[in-house]
Amino acid sequence: MPIPYRDSSDRLLTDYPRPSVAVDTAVLTVTPEAELGVLLVRSEAGGWRLPGTFLHPGERLVDAVIRALDVKAGVRGLAPRQLHVFDEPDRDDRGWVLSVAHLDVVPFDSLAQDPDRATIVPTAALEAWLPAPLPYGHAQIIAAAVAELRAEYAERPDPGGLLPEPFTLSSLRRLHEAVASRRLLPDSFRRLMQPQLAPTDDVSEGSVGKPARLFRRAPAA
């Protein structure tokens, strides 16, 4: 129960109108075609938008993100990160709505898509793919999410856990190249990442060329 409280204007806290608070999430993944993609769902208006929902009473933002992805896109098992609050008063025609943008990373195979409800769009070709611009500044959110993801992948091996273990350095590098959407130097990549990986005694098999050693993500640091 709120405790009565007067601010500097001597109005009760509960007197003020309050904004609705929504969460919108850019779910990023790497497609089998090695492209960085984002999950979009159909909006009520018929177009496409990022999955989102309104925050329920007493709910954590993270829990609202997980709930929205489960209900709207059938996605589970996530670790969302907060990006930014979008607060333009006129950004949403449903009223005064603040949106807290989030980023999440999910393996492509975990995104069992119902094509009528959800789809994965390559971030590089977002505008060309969409019939109409995304509402509510969602394009800004995707841009911020991609920038954040690239910053994380530039430092650590697959922090989003997109690659099933064990994996080779080559497959890890191809994943990172998809995230960065540019070629990475094999030498520099190996020097940066190999110390952060746990080696196994196994090697890859079934392909031409010398079999590659298999690694797992590092146990400690």
Place this chain on the structure above:
Amino acid sequence: MPIPYRDSSDRLLTDYPRPSVAVDTAVLTVTPEAELGVLLVRSEAGGWRLPGTFLHPGERLVDAVIRALDVKAGVRGLAPRQLHVFDEPDRDDRGWVLSVAHLDVVPFDSLAQDPDRATIVPTAALEAWLPAPLPYGHAQIIAAAVAELRAEYAERPDPGGLLPEPFTLSSLRRLHEAVASRRLLPDSFRRLMQPQLAPTDDVSEGSVGKPARLFRRAPAA
């Protein structure tokens, strides 16, 4: 006027209780003693806290920050940056309150302090200085603000505009040392910062030793 809208649970948007949204700001500065300090104001309960306020209807978060600093601490002329949303449901005993943490940087001389209302506390000695822990997770906010400020000062010369122009490389380095709270190597500092500064034809005077060239912050990049 909000447009009626039914979500997946078939409840009207306006049916849901909404959270109060507050802004809390860590105003950082460097004191004449070359310490990194944060502005605290007296709370209604008698202790100390970060200056903050509730978001008014239709107001931008940035404007709420500026209003709070003006009203509660007499500070003007700011460029706040958003840091993070704190959403623990029980963090505020006045009810369901989300707090959007902000960072701002202000020259020490612009903080005309009324000692009964506001004070500057060295961030390094925060816990030792305070009679009681800060409420509402404000210590977390300060830690995040200091980390963000240090990241910015590691890259660019005085992005917060704390130093009056023109200035010498030595005084700029002493400022950056105060922000980082560690010694910086003069050689590396000069090599990183001098290309980002605009030289003037003047030199410092009135001190012992060879006069130093004076610089201004870079015009472009």
Place this chain on the structure above:
DNA sequence: TTAATAGTGTCTGTGAGACATTATGGT
């Protein structure tokens, strides 16, 4: 045997760190 890929060794250029040397003011 050849093609293809994995993995290693090594050369080079750049830049950080360290420090010596010169420049130029005040005392």
Place this chain on the structure above:
DNA sequence: ACCATAATGTCTCACAGACACTATTAA
């Protein structure tokens, strides 16, 4: 003349980039 500080020159070491060379498998 001497001291203090600014400014410059240069040596060394670490590392990124580049590339040659070896290793190991499938076809």
